[in-house]
Amino acid sequence: MRVEPAGIDGVLLFLPTPHRDDRGLFTRTFDLAIGEKHGVDGANFLQDSQSRSRQGTIRGMHGRGGRGEAKLVRCARGAVHDVLVDARPGSPTFGRVESFLLDDETFATLYVPPGLLHGFQALTEQADVCYRIDREHDPAEDLAVRYDDADLAIAWPQPVTVVSPRDAGAGSWAELKSTLERSP
Numbered sequence: 001m002r003v004e005p006a007g008i009d010g011v012l013l014f015l016p017t018p019h020r021d022d023r024g025l026f027t028r029t030f031d032l033a034i035g036e037k038h039g040v041d042g043a044n045f046l047q048d049s050q051s052r053s054r055q056g057t058i059r060g061m062h063g064r065g066g067r068g069e070a071k072l073v074r075c076a077r078g079a080v081h082d083v084l085v086d087a088r089p090g091s092p093t094f095g096r097v098e099s100f101l102l103d104d105e106t107f108a109t110l111y112v113p114p115g116l117l118h119g120f121q122a123l124t125e126q127a128d129v130c131y132r133i134d135r136e137h138d139p140a141e142d143l144a145v146r147y148d149d150a151d152l153a154i155a156w157p158q159p160v161t162v163v164s165p166r167d168a169g170a171g172s173w174a175e176l177k178s179t180l181e182r183s184p
Contacts, residue, residue, distance in 0.1 A: 001031055003038050006100070008086045009093045010113035012038055013100065014072075018107055027107045029074055030132075040111050045072065045132040053080075053122035053129070056161030060119015061152070061170070063087055063143040064135070068114025072132040078124030079103035081157050085173070087143070088115035089181050095173075097152055102129070117145055119167075121156050144170035 002015040014034070018027035035042040053059060060083065073082065082100045086093045102108055102120070112118055120129060147154065147163060151173040 001028065001034050003034065006084075006110075007093070007098045008084055008096050008116065009091050011084060011098070011116070012040065012111040014109040014111065016107050016109075018105075029107055029109055030072060035111075038111075040070075040072075041134075042072070042132075044134045045070075046136060047131075047133045049131045049133065050076070051129050051131075052077075053120075053127050054162060055122050055125050055127075056158050057122045057127075058119060058147045058156065058160055058163050058167065059129075060167065061085060061117040061145045061147055061149075061154075062119060063115070063117040064138075065141040065143055066138075067135070068116075070114050070134040071112040071118065072109050073102065073112060073118065074107065074109040074130050075102035075104060076128045076130050077104050078122065078127035079105075080120040080122055080127045080129055082110060082120040083118070083154055084110075084112060085117040085145070085152060086115070087117050087176065087180060089183075091115070095177065097154060099154075117143065119147060119154075121158060121160070123158060143176060145173050145176050146170045149173045
């Protein structure tokens, strides 16, 4: 398994080597020892979640306040255009937007450190996204920015077909940025 740093500080892309034969394939999607070698404490992930989305659906841009949360994100079925925004005011990459293709061909797993916003668009008829999260969900700490915020200028590759009312009603990056920069 190769591990590549991304353009946002602390983000890692774990790239396994799928073994294919007449039966199909086998791949390891995460390895604790490899993760720890790169600073990811995989033993601390408390929750596994999965979403299924129809093509064109956007989920995000979501994050957590307080201590934030670390995530391991992968697409188990189909493909997604996965997007991160660095929402850590002290980070050298604060405000940077970066996107990744996650799919069921490469089986890449994205490590998202605490303090980032995350979202994705389903690129295939169905896309299953799996998340490992290092903290229990606390709705009081939820952060969200509109998926089509002009300041972030996220280039979604397909027409948007479905967005939840919560995501459609989320605030702006300028508002969140101002709040984050004032927080201790």
